[in-house]
Amino acid sequence: MLTLIKNSKVLFSVFMLLAVFLLGSAQASPVDTYEFSDKVTQKRYQELTKELRCPKCQNQNLADSNSPIAADLRRQVYNLLNEGKSDMEIMSYMVDRYGDFVLYRPKVNNTTYILWFGPAILLLLGVGVIIFILRRKPHAKEKQALSADQQDKLKQILKD
Amino acid sequence: MNKLIRLLPLIVCLALGGVLYQGLFLNPQELPSALVGKKLPAFELSTLRNAGKTVNADDLKGKVKLLNVWATWCPSCRYEHPYLLEIAKSERVAVFGLNYKDERGPANQWLQQLGDPYVFSIFDQQGTLGLDLGVYGAPETFVIDGDGVIRKRFAGVIDARVWQSEFLPLIEQIEAEQQGS
Numbered sequence: 001m002l003t004l005i006k007n008s009k010v011l012f013s014v015f016m017l018l019a020v021f022l023l024g025s026a027q028a029s030p031v032d033t034y035e036f037s038d039k040v041t042q043k044r045y046q047e048l049t050k051e052l053r054c055p056k057c058q059n060q061n062l063a064d065s066n067s068p069i070a071a072d073l074r075r076q077v078y079n080l081l082n083e084g085k086s087d088m089e090i091m092s093y094m095v096d097r098y099g100d101f102v103l104y105r106p107k108v109n110n111t112t113y114i115l116w117f118g119p120a121i122l123l124l125l126g127v128g129v130i131i132f133i134l135r136r137k138p139h140a141k142e143k144q145a146l147s148a149d150q151q152d153k154l155k156q157i158l159k160d
Numbered sequence: 161m162n163k164l165i166r167l168l169p170l171i172v173c174l175a176l177g178g179v180l181y182q183g184l185f186l187n188p189q190e191l192p193s194a195l196v197g198k199k200l201p202a203f204e205l206s207t208l209r210n211a212g213k214t215v216n217a218d219d220l221k222g223k224v225k226l227l228n229v230w231a232t233w234c235p236s237c238r239y240e241h242p243y244l245l246e247i248a249k250s251e252r253v254a255v256f257g258l259n260y261k262d263e264r265g266p267a268n269q270w271l272q273q274l275g276d277p278y279v280f281s282i283f284d285q286q287g288t289l290g291l292d293l294g295v296y297g298a299p300e301t302f303v304i305d306g307d308g309v310i311r312k313r314f315a316g317v318i319d320a321r322v323w324q325s326e327f328l329p330l331i332e333q334i335e336a337e338q339q340g341s
Binding site for chain 2: 055056068069072073076095096097098099100129132
């Protein structure tokens with residue numbers, strides 16, 4: 001009987017977890033029904049809409065956003081692909097209109113150096129500080145361990 | 161040296177705090193436009209009032225002009241509207257409208273009911289000019305100088321405070337530049 005209760009508890013929590021996951025996926029990405037002439041173009045479309053940021057809803061890319069402007073820009077990406085534009089051309093088309101901001105991965109330039117390298121530098125700095133502290137500590141303890149009296153004694157012993 | 165190292169975490173913490181504190185006052189919606197310093201993109205669209213009449217960038221006249229992006233589906237535009245009427249009445253600048261992804265009937269009705277601050281409104285039903293301008297919502301307002309160069313893009317509602325702080329200084333500057341030349 002006890003194991004049954006235990007089992008049902010486990011079952012219940014599994015069920016709840018599943019429910020949470022399902023609810024989570026309920027607010028799914030928008031689905032456009034664009035038809036692509038070939039698989040490569042479709043793949044490029046997916047990559048581009050992932051790399052481009054929605055200007056209105058700033059923490060989402062075009063692929064994930066439900067906002068009307070994102071839908072417009074997705075359509076524009078689709079149209080440009082059909083016109084035979086390259087990925088680079090499509091990216092710069094968007095940057096010309098919406099600025100660097102529209103790129104989900106910011107370009108590496110003067111204004112974004114901190115963004116790109118800041119975390120790594122901070123990490124290195126942290127590691128450096130830890131190493132420094134760890135190395136220094138034993139020495140400090142030794143120094144502390146000898147009081148003035150002890151030092152006198154030590155000198156005497158050494159003299160003898 | 162020893163003391164300095166002991167103070168280092170505090171210094172780093174304060175510096176970081178300062179940077180983050182500043183971040184609290186930045187407006188993430190306020191994006192610099194990629195078009196500032198460039199000419200108004202070319203377009204060929206009809207006016208809102210007259211489907212048979214097309215206009216282009218050269219039809220926007222005036223030493224300093226505003227291009228105000230608006231639509232009937234945009235509640236903030238309705239809120240902004242009375243102040244636009246006042247700006248138009250002052251005749252300091254020419255105000256043009258960009259009726260963005262809207263329908264002709266309701267848009268014309270709106271202007272009839274609330275008053276029309278615009279010299280004319282460009283009817284951009286597909287949002288093509290909007291896209292070329294990097295518009296991502298409404299209302300948005302562009303300041304364009306006498307040479308047709310975009311000098312500023314402002315996303316959001318214009319009211320007296322915004323007009324005083326964001327627009328007037330720039331308008332005065334453009335006026336001074338163009339008197340000098």
